[in-house]
Amino acid sequence: MFTLKLGSSRLVPACRRRLSRAVSTGARPNFPCVDAHAARESRILRKISDTAPLKTGTSESGPEPAYARPNPSSYNVYHHKTPMSLAYGSELPSFEIAYETWGTLSPRKDNVILLHTGLSASSHAASTSLNASDGWWEKFIGPAKAIDTDKYFVICTNVLGGCYGSTGPSSIDPTTGHHYGTNFPILSVFDMVRAQFHLLDHLGIDKLYASIGCSMGGMQSLAAGWLHPKRVGKVASISGTARSSPSAVAMRYAQRSVLMADPNWNNGFYYDAVPPHAGMKLARQIATITYRSGPEWDSRFGRQLRPVVDTSIPRRPALCPDFAIETYLDHQGESFCLKYDANSLIYISKAMDLFDMTDDALRELRLKRGPSTDCEEPIPRKISHSKSHPPPTNPPPYLSSLAKGMSPLAETPVLILGVQSDILFTVEQQREAADALRMAGNHQVSYYELGGVWGHDTFLLDVLNVGGAIRGFLS
């Protein structure tokens, strides 16, 4: 048989030697990507033993990661000292909300923008005099920026359930003196927003010029307009949704499953021990896949391999990361796994899954709504039409229920902006929200779909288009 040899045969003897050695001595291969978990655990344990003499047996004990030792001088905290009932029937005896502000509150308090965050963000949306480091939306907030702090007074909170200064599972339950852990009640996105309105009450702010949110913040933004139609002037939902899709639930479920299977999770009671860092890393790797897009990775990484450390050794494939996309995911997981509280991830991702503005779903919740302009009609007869995106002529039942559920937003100008490459909050979800609002009689729905390859993370990156749409909507 005619044969064609490809590649360099020079490499073979060395390879054969390595294989034979492994077999003859019974040597077992190393897996640096797996050893990384044990090495991280050792570092955490060393930190515990270093700090143990200082902290014993109380709520102060344990190897608390950075998030549990925030610098309280870098943000403000609102203390709500009375119980708040929650949408799923439980209550919190009290709670705290961390917040930061930018710009100046006008004398009439009519220039307030409430900014809602995604799952894991802190209140630090942009740099302040108290904290000069860049915030997560640094390029969008400031003088003459899309959210112009020469005009607006911007408030951003860490959400209820979070771990950056607001009350969440890592907080101390005042009734027991111990960390809540998984005794923390299941939250709804509506609960997060209700906590924010308690803060607004405290600040004496009756009406928002606008409510703006990205990702889960988009859900909160819609919820804010729904809860308080008279107190919210405009609602912007950027890459959010009015009703989590089963595929988004699936992707968050995969993350929770991985995290909860980490023995260190210990049913959520790990605050006095080693946190589930390996589970967090693995969960973040999965999350990162949902935050970007295949087309971005095609252009950014393609099939590029990790850099060669020692060029004298021929490259051979390994079971640990080989491709640049793998080292990227590995790095994203590693850099996140001790930055955020595992239980906050579980509780907040669950709240996202549960978010559903259909009338059928809203009726299951214990929610109090503020007054609206008019007596509401369950199914408004006014139907708005848009040449570019008319509501469906024969909507499925869930869409009619969504229109009915969202009817309190019928009089509020709403911006719905989504991204075609987003696999987590798909454009179908954006169209659904816009359709429902229009079916509910809303004649002031601004609707944009962005292109580009950045997927869900577009809201963090596309200053020109996302910022432009917000600027136009606010003015």
Add this chain to the structure above:
Amino acid sequence: MFTLKLGSSRLVPACRRRLSRAVSTGARPNFPCVDAHAARESRILRKISDTAPLKTGTSESGPEPAYARPNPSSYNVYHHKTPMSLAYGSELPSFEIAYETWGTLSPRKDNVILLHTGLSASSHAASTSLNASDGWWEKFIGPAKAIDTDKYFVICTNVLGGCYGSTGPSSIDPTTGHHYGTNFPILSVFDMVRAQFHLLDHLGIDKLYASIGCSMGGMQSLAAGWLHPKRVGKVASISGTARSSPSAVAMRYAQRSVLMADPNWNNGFYYDAVPPHAGMKLARQIATITYRSGPEWDSRFGRQLRPVVDTSIPRRPALCPDFAIETYLDHQGESFCLKYDANSLIYISKAMDLFDMTDDALRELRLKRGPSTDCEEPIPRKISHSKSHPPPTNPPPYLSSLAKGMSPLAETPVLILGVQSDILFTVEQQREAADALRMAGNHQVSYYELGGVWGHDTFLLDVLNVGGAIRGFLS
């Protein structure tokens, strides 16, 4: 403030009681979805202690799951008793390939179809007299079916690296007497195909009427035509690819990471102990997300909740599965986690990641190719055109390299079939393969894109369209 109460206030006192009880007694919540891992481990350990007296200290010991105790009377095994060198420079001292057949070999041995499987499938593609249970492609293979066993003699193997009778990491290394574990060499898809051609040689089959494969089998099918242009009459790649995309690598990497982080994985040496069942379950949950599609889950599950077991207790959200999509993923993971070998999953998914038919990538491999019809031109000047899908006029460099790499297939009729809702082997990947073949001068490229919501799994489900395309291509 005017308030509107939604939902039933009747539920509240009971809920409050449950919360107070949990807090006052310090009771901690239960997580059945997490406890499932420990319960499974106990079951496995019981099985070990039951079987331990029978098996000690040798290759026969250990709590081998079902796959490690196949019924060898249900399939045939080809024993290759001499070493086979591998694409990445290692070699196997010997190997076995499990295979099954359907139909009758013609006297001229000119009616043979070699069928290639996806990652985790066995050789049992359809029922046989030796094994009456349904195979994984039962509806596609048989008299008068798409692959008509009245006409064709069909051979399907378990791939090299697998665990259903063919040599893989769970096999005994004849040079040590122990399971290979992760001393098993890294495989290429080309190695899997070369092992299959050794089987064909053994059976005295010089030429295939056609090579057909789905998913990873599509890669193998292209590789078969590439390795042996004269021995393969037609090539069908169903939901395969000529070059794994970074997003597919990312999704398989997430699965491997989860699996390898399971302490039971033990760097791949678990055959005498408890296998990494929890990691396998979590990996399969992630895989399942990539096998179907959001639109399917929308229509199949929507936001439907798990069935209520006790209707006297009001439903409250839980951190364990709530939604039907979650219980579906949980079930898929649970039913797979002891059916397949973890190391086989790791090695075979890695081989898929590494698959790349660009000329640049092929030159890195140690591959011997069989003879082709003519002396090949590195970049053929003939360009084929299809009205429905012309090759790009200004192809990117990787596509030119792919065309050059695939040029040995220029004279072979090739069927490329993909599915628009497939997120793992996207239609872009199908178009790329078809483009490259046409750029390489292939005038016999049949190209189909299917609609529907079944995603990657369409090849298992859509008998009408997938079967119809194959039937047409074969005749």
